[in-house]
Amino acid sequence: MFLSQVFMMDRKLATISLGIICFCLLIRITLEQTVGLQSRDERVSMIQLRSSLGLRSRDWPIKSDPCLNWTGVLCRNGRVVGINISGFKRTRIGSRNPQFSVDALANLTLLESFNASKFLLPGPIPDWFGLRVSSLKVLDLRSSSVTGSIPTSLGNFTNLTTLYLSHNSLIGAIPSSVGQLSSLSVLDLSQNLLSGIIPPTIGTLSKLELLNLSNNTLSSNIPPQMGDLRSLIDLNLSFNSLSGSLPTDLKGFRNLTRLDIKNNSVSGSLSADLFSALTGLQSINLSNNRFSGNLPDLLFSLMPELVFLDISGNNLTGLLPNVTSNVNNSRPATLNLSFNQFYGVLTSTLVRFDSIDLTANYFQGRVPDFVSKNGSLIGNCLTNVSNQRNLNDCSKFYADRDLGFDNFGLPNATGPSSGRKSNNKRWIILGGVLGGFAIIVILAIILLILYCITRKKRSTNPTRGGVESVLPIEATPSxxxxxxxxxxxxxxxxxxxxxxxxxxxxxxxxxxxxxxxxxxxxxxxxxxxxxxxxxxxxxxxxxxxxxxxxxxxxxxxxxxxxxxxxxxxxxxxxxxxxxMPNSDLSSALYWKTNSDDDSLQSLDWITRLKIAIGAAEGLSYLHHECTPPLVHRDVQASSILLDDKFEVRLGSLSEVCPQENEAHQSKITRFLRRQTSSSELSTTGSPTATCAYDVYCFGKVLLELVTGKLGPKALVESETKEWLEATLPYINIYEKELVTNIVDPSLLIDEDLLEEVWAMAIVARSCLNPKPSRRPLMRYILKALENPLKVVREENNNNNNNTNSARLRTMSSRGSWNAALFGSWRASDVGTTPVVPKTEGSSFKQSGTSASQGSGNNGGGDRSSSTRRQSKDIFPEPFDVEDGNR
The missing domain is CATH 3.30.200.20 (Phosphorylase Kinase; domain 1)
Structure with a gap:
């Protein structure tokens, strides 16, 4: 009894002691969190960081203590140890010229975590970053618009445990210095433009648990040293250009649960040795590679946790394993073996999978009842389902491999010799039928050769390693x-x-x-x-x-x-x-703010110029890097899709087709086209398949970016005419201030940015030239948008003594792109007061010019009536004919 009482007293004392310790720890933590910033140098650095990043007062109020009232700032004992600005928005001034300006971090000597994900930091990571902020343990720069290469100095982050640099525009090779990050457990470099090889030094990261290098352009083989990553749980190398075979040392990944190498060019066999130790795998994706050989049984027998297996789009063959195992049926499982060369009957292995895809293989026989109804079995040789291969394909496949085939359930010998006899009969019959057409085919070939020889004109487009024709489309997809x-x-x-x-x-x-x-x-x-x-x-x-x-x-x-x-x-x-998170340009040009007044916010000018350049890059690729040139035919704001970083992705691609060759059309055909429509529409009502039509539509998009007003639909001619009549007179290569009358009033631009706006307006008007042959090529338009100030600033200063020469803003020494761009503008004499440039046979009314100047060559007649009379020849989408036929 005495002993039990002593024991009870000891338990009470222990409980009281534990409570006192917890209370003391709580007080300590509370004091640490309520202590203001103690270091004056760190306060100055935080103010500098606030200014350089352009953070708003609502997030970081300047008169408050950073440790107590700044959102996302974590302090310990009066020192800054963590900064989280993920998703923050800059002030209007700060958003005009965002940069990777984090120099002030160098003075935060105890900083352990910096999270700037989804906060724009355009520009390269400075070389000093890894040298002067070496205390970091967590660095998160996901979706921050970071550019340039990864500096080798990041290898100095010896305390770093987590590194996220995904969804940026990083280029170059992964530096071998990443192998110095000995404490690293998470490395995510996905969704960038990284190239080169995977550095073997990654194999030294013994604590690494997640490695994601997907969606880059990495090449060469997977280094065998990666087999030393025995702590790795998640490996993602998908969407690269990796080749070679999987190293056998991958069996060292004993803790691996997810393996994703899809969409590469990895080859070789999937040997049993390779997966023998990977019993904890839950997800395997090896689709769209070049693997061959049989499927090892242990993928199903020794992996009870496997819930996702995708090996589609390879060259795998053989029988489907027939194994049963103690599997985990608590979660739905998926199996995808499509587009391989598996054959034989369906086995009980499929029981464990809730969703299966066996499309485009050579499985035969009946579909058993245990096969899940949630799946696809098309394109096989099965008997009791529809949409299967034809009998000849199946028979030939099995006969070529000396395999027995059940002939879709019909009586047939099971041995390989009988299959060959049946095939021989079919080939004899087929040969007889084809022989009857042999002479006709030969004659057709001869006529085709003669036709090609007699053609007087051939396409002048040189081969540039692009694509071949997108058409014709086959009746059934190949x-x-x-x-x-x-x-x-x-x-x-x-x-x-x-x-x-x-x-x-x-x-x-x-x-x-x-x-x-x-x-x-x-x-x-x-x-x-x-x-x-x-x-x-x-x-x-x-x-x-x-x-x-x-x-x-x-x-x-x-x-x-x-x-x-x-x-x-x-x-x-x-x-x-x-x-695409930001939808399309028509939706993203303006969006509702989170404020209660339901106000709208518009894209800033830097983003608008970025969108224009991105769209021009896509169209330039279609026009100039594809053979024959491809025409989009549906260029408008709703076709310009925007990802989370407002990078352009062209959509609405169902209209794309090769460019029509005008040189091969007769004069009568072009004349009829001119008579049937005054707009760039074919006789069928569809846009003409010419690159010049894309340029015209792109000019409208540029005009929308400048004015902030979405124009009418591409095929509404009357509305297009009215819109352009109200806009184009304010675009003049001599008078910059005129363009301010049409610039989007929500844009906050200084004098330098106004010149860029002016340049884009000039490019837009060049694209809208009524004569297709005088519109600039898309590659020239891209050059102009990439160099907007060269469009409007005089480069040659040899004419400085001429007082009027400063008014001529176009470049004096014309290169190929700017010469093409300004080819449609007709400049008046430099020594006289400039007027609004005239399109052939017309004049434009502008503010700030006299009536005599505005009337141009109209003989001083009524300008408004002349404009109305001539506008039909200026504004609508003109038909695509040569100037000589007008």
Whole structure:
């Protein structure tokens, strides 16, 4: 009894002691958090950082103590140890010229964490950063518009545990100095423009748990030293240009749960040795590579936690393993073996998967009852489902490999010899049929050769390593087209859009309805275009094939990322794109603020110029780097999509087609086109397939960026005429101040930025020249937008003694791009007072000029009536004919 009482007393004393200790710790933590900033140098540094980043007073009030009242500032014992400005907005002044200006961090000697994700820091990371802020443990610069290369000095962050640099524009190679980050557990460099090899020194990061290098342009092999990363849990190398084979040392990843190497060029076999130790894997994605050989049984037998396996789009073959194991059935599992060469019957291995995709293989026999109904089995040799391969394809595949084939359930010998005899009979019959057409085919070839020889004119476009023609489109998509992106199942499409809930409807596009969705499993936001085939007009029924063929041959960073398709439904086809967080230019030009007054905020000028250059890069690629040149035919604000960093991705690509060759059209054809329409429309009502038409439409977009007013739709000629008549007279290469009458009043611009606005307006008007042959080429437009000040500032100062020469703003020494740009402007004599440049046979009315100047060559007649009379020849979208035929 005595002993039990002593024991109870000891327990009470221990409980009281523990409570006292916890109370003391709570008091200490509270005191640490309520102590103001003690270091005067650090306060000065925080004020400098506030100024250089242009942070708002509501976040960092200048008269308050940073440790007590500044949002996102963490202090310990009166010293700054953490700064979090993620998602902060700059002041209006600070947003005019944002830069990577964080010099003040060098004086925060105890700083452990700096988080500037989703806060714009355009510019390179300075070389001194890793040398003078070496106390950092966490550095997060995701989606911060960081440019340049990764400095080698980052290797001095020996205390760093977390490094996020994803979703930026970093270039160059990954420095080998990352191997010095011995404490690093998270390294995310995804969604950049990094190139070169993966440095072998990464293998020295013994504490690394997450490594994400996806969506870059990394090349060469995966270094075998990476097998030393025994703490690694998540490895993502997808969407690069990696080659070679998987190193066998990957079996050292004993803790790995997620392996993603999709969309590379990795080859070799998936040996059992490779995966023998990776029993904890939950997700494997090796799709769209060049793997070959058989599928090891242990992928199913020794991985009970595996819930996602995607090896689609490879050259794998063999029988489907028939194994059962103690699997974890508490979570839904997905299996994708599509677009390989697997054969044989479906086995009980499929029982563990809730969703399967076996599209485009050679599985035969009947589909067992245990196979999930939530999946795709099309394009195989199965007997009791529809949309299978034809009998000849299946028979030939099995006969070539000396395998038995059940002939879709019909009686047939199972041995390889009988299969060959059956095939021989078919080939004899087929040869007889083809022989009857042999002479006709030979004659057709001869006639085609003669026709080519007699052609007088040939295309003058040189080969530039671009794409071949996007057309013609085949009646059914070819295997190469079906390999574009991922082949989603109809069930995946339904789940991602919540059964096409109206809440997820973005808009009703002219080529299909657009829905927002979320891919299950990885949470990626997507946009799904639903094409209703039965209700589509005849010209739109095949539009989805044009896009598939386009994306199978064309790839560029300025095109909307295409993720995949779902074609298994006969009535509806689905195309899947990456979701653009900032929608399109028509929606992003103005947006509602979070304030209670429901006011609007507009894009700043730097962003507008960035958007113009990005769109010009995309169109320049289509016009000048593709063979033959490709015409977008739907260039407008709603076609210019914007990602989270306002980088341009061209959308609305269902109208893209090769440029028409005007040189091959007769004069009669061009005359008829001139008589049938005064706008750039073909006789079918569609835009003409010429690059000049794209340039004209792009000129409207530039005008919208300058004025802040969205113009009318491309094909509304009367409204376009009225809009341009009210705008173009204020664009003059001699008078900068005129453009202020049409500039978006919400833009805050200084004198230098006004010159850039003026330059863009001049480029826009050059694009809107009524004569297609006088519009500048898109590559010249891109050069002009990249060098706006050269458009309006005189480069040659040899004429400084001439008092009137300063008014001529165009460059004196014309290069190719600026000569083409100003080719449509007709400058008056330099020694006289300049007037508004005239388009051929017309004049423009402008403020600030006399009536005699404004009337130009009209003989002093009534200017307003002359403008009305001539405007038809100036403003509408002109037909695309040569000047000589006008």
């Amino acid at each position: 295997p190469s087209v079906l390999n574009v992106g991922e082949a989603f199942t109809y069930q995946q499409i339904l789940q991602s859009t919540d059964d096409f809930n109206e809440i997820n409807l973005i808009k009703n596009g002219h080529s299909g309805d657009l829905f927002k969705g979320i891919l299950l499993g990885n949470g990626i936001p997507i946009v799904i275009k639903r094409i209703d085939i039965p209700n589509a007009v005849a010209a739109r029924k095949e539009a989805y094939k044009i896009e598939l063929d386009f994306f199978s041959k064309v790839s560029h960073m300025r095109l909307v990322p295409f993720l995949g398709h779902c074609l298994e439904n006969e009535d509806n086809k689905y195309l899947v794109y990456k979701f």
